[in-house]
Amino acid sequence: xxxxxxxxxxxxxxxxxxxxxxxxxxxxxxxxxxxxxxxxxxxxxxxxxxxxxxxxxxxxxxxxxxxxxxxxxxxxxxxxxxxxxxxxxxxxxxxxxxxxxxxxxxxxxxxxxxxxxxxxxxxxxxxxxxxxxxxxxxxxxxxxxxxxxxxxxxxxxxxxxxxxxxxxxxxxxxxxxxxxxxxxxxxxxxxxxxxxxxxxxxxxxxxxxxxxxxxxxxxxxxxxxxxxxxxxxxxxxxxxxxxxxxxxx
Ligand code: PGA
Numbered sequence: 001x002x003x004x005x006x007x008x009x010x011x012x013x014x015x016x017x018x019x020x021x022x023x024x025x026x027x028x029x030x031x032x033x034x035x036x037x038x039x040x041x042x043x044x045x046x047x048x049x050x051x052x053x054x055x056x057x058x059x060x061x062x063x064x065x066x067x068x069x070x071x072x073x074x075x076x077x078x079x080x081x082x083x084x085x086x087x088x089x090x091x092x093x094x095x096x097x098x099x100x101x102x103x104x105x106x107x108x109x110x111x112x113x114x115x116x117x118x119x120x121x122x123x124x125x126x127x128x129x130x131x132x133x134x135x136x137x138x139x140x141x142x143x144x145x146x147x148x149x150x151x152x153x154x155x156x157x158x159x160x161x162x163x164x165x166x167x168x169x170x171x172x173x174x175x176x177x178x179x180x181x182x183x184x185x186x187x188x189x190x191x192x193x194x195x196x197x198x199x200x201x202x203x204x205x206x207x208x209x210x211x212x213x214x215x216x217x218x219x220x221x222x223x224x225x226x227x228x229x230x231x232x233x234x235x236x237x238x239x240x241x242x243x244x245x246x247x248x249x
Contacts, residue, residue, distance in 0.1 A: 033242055088119060124161040202224035
């Protein structure tokens, strides 16, 4: 499967940081990679970034509302993101689930919205440290997939991002065995739900991926790419992670 290296800038980035997008696009131009490269930006930067990216890298968003339009002050629809130049949207990130009360049902509605607007979706799942300690990690993530991914929308799901909450921004990583166990479990869940289509959805690992650990993580079975937060903010770091994937022949 062609890997996906996706950056998630979260609530970081002013106009001055668009130079990083230009630099990432330039590095991909210089060394075409056998990976899809995507950076999910604050909505304010999407339009300018997509013209700077010039098709060399894809530009995405980090959330959307489930409705097309309406009296939802401060919200942004999938159609608006598409119109601004995004081709993908991250949905159900743990920070949205935690700080904005997004349930699996809300995430599922947003996946439908992404599909309606012609956006690809990256659905994020992941367990807390306590859930892992209690031996519930596989069940928690399995349930999140079951409830966040509407069957009929599977064609719009570009990837599932597995991001253990305790690994995000913490520098803590699961062991390789823990990553493989979870990714294999996610694959089984996808295949049992969606049949062969479930084999084509990429499973990204996220949580403190950086230039030092990316090679080992991306080499693991059923790891089809990475969702990178902090290390995607600097073009040099993000390009180093992209550089782990072989160049396009
Ligand atoms: P991190 O964030 O790479 O900074 O841990 C990943 C994410 O939350 O998507």
